Amino acid sequence: MDGVKHIIAVASGKGGVGKSTVTVNLALALAAQGHRVGVLDADIYGPSQAQMLGVKEGVRPQAGTNNKFLPLEAHGLQAMSMAFMVNTREPMVWRGPMVVGAFQQMLTQTQWDNLDFLLIDMPPGTGDIQLTLAQKVPVAGAVIVTTPQDIALLDARKGIEMFRKVNVPVLGVVENMSLYHCENCGHEAAIFGTGGGDSIAQEYDTQVLGRLPLTLSIRELTDSGRPSVISEPEGTVSQTFAAIAQKVAEAVNANQGDGPTISFSE
Structure with missing residues (x-):
């Protein structure tokens, strides 16, 4: 694609696992490390990146050249959403x-405009949008977001298998809501279970990119349009996203030159 070096799909087999929250914070973490980053919200039915990036309702993209739209800019990111x-x-x-x-x-x-990484916030599932993406553009890799419980892992497996079928490398797994942390008393509990990210990474010969806690601040800051990475840059959550971003960039660079070839079977 013109103006884009690497496309990364952020996907999950099911909704509600925090994929959009991971997408926006990962994008901001990559930008903080000096990369030029864009976010494409591919969830047509339920777009959420506008609110997460603090873009006011009713703001519209301007016309560019050659019948194209100019992406909106928010927190140093280029963004497009339904x-x-x-x-x-x-x-x-x-x-x-x-x-x-x-x-x-x-x-x-x-x-x-001259992006190093375009992160695509995929809708849940393994349907039309996922296949269209793989057919239309070369995808550098996919990041799979899941929570630790078995039901979420069932659908995460489907997501990984789908990307394998279209020869898109899976860069790794992000285990979200891995540990509940009470911000009042400090008590921690693995309410969704443990080891889910490790088991699926071992099963599919990939890596766990990072584990994110279930905390009130992540939700509050994302809902407010100022996600954790920019609101609390020195916080534990932001440092976790920084480590995830570093691993993602390294994995993309390691795969460079091995561009996926798209093949489909009935």
Whole structure:
């Protein structure tokens, strides 16, 4: 893609595991390490990156050259989302072909400006958007987000298997909500279980990129449009995202030159 060096899909097999929160904080962590980073919100039905980046409702992208959109800028990131195009209070009652068309338009008609990394916040599942992404552009790798419990891991496996089928390398697994930390008393509890990220990483010969706690501050800061990485840059959560970002960049560089070839079977 013009203006983009590496595309990274941030995906999960199911919703509710914190994929969008991981995407925005990972993007900000990569930017803090000196990279030029963009975020594409590919969840057409439920876009959330606009609020997470603090973009006010009703802000629209400007026209660029060659019939393209200019991405919006927030916290040093370039961003594009369906939330910038429509009234987010109205539901997107669209069939699959319309959703795929909207995604393709955002993917190919956004005038990205010299990005090192474009992070794509994928919708949950293994359907049209995921296949369209793999068919249309070379994807440098995928980051899989999961929580430790067995039900989430079942769907995370499906996500990994899907990327394998289209020959997109899985860069690693982020285990979100791995440990509950009470901010009042300091008590910690593994309420979703333990070892889930390790088991799935071993099963698919990949790595655990990092483990994130279940804490109130992550949710509050993301909802407010100022995610943890910029609100608390010296905090433990931000340091974890910095380590994840470093591993992701290293994994992409290690795979460079081994561009995925897309193959599909019925």
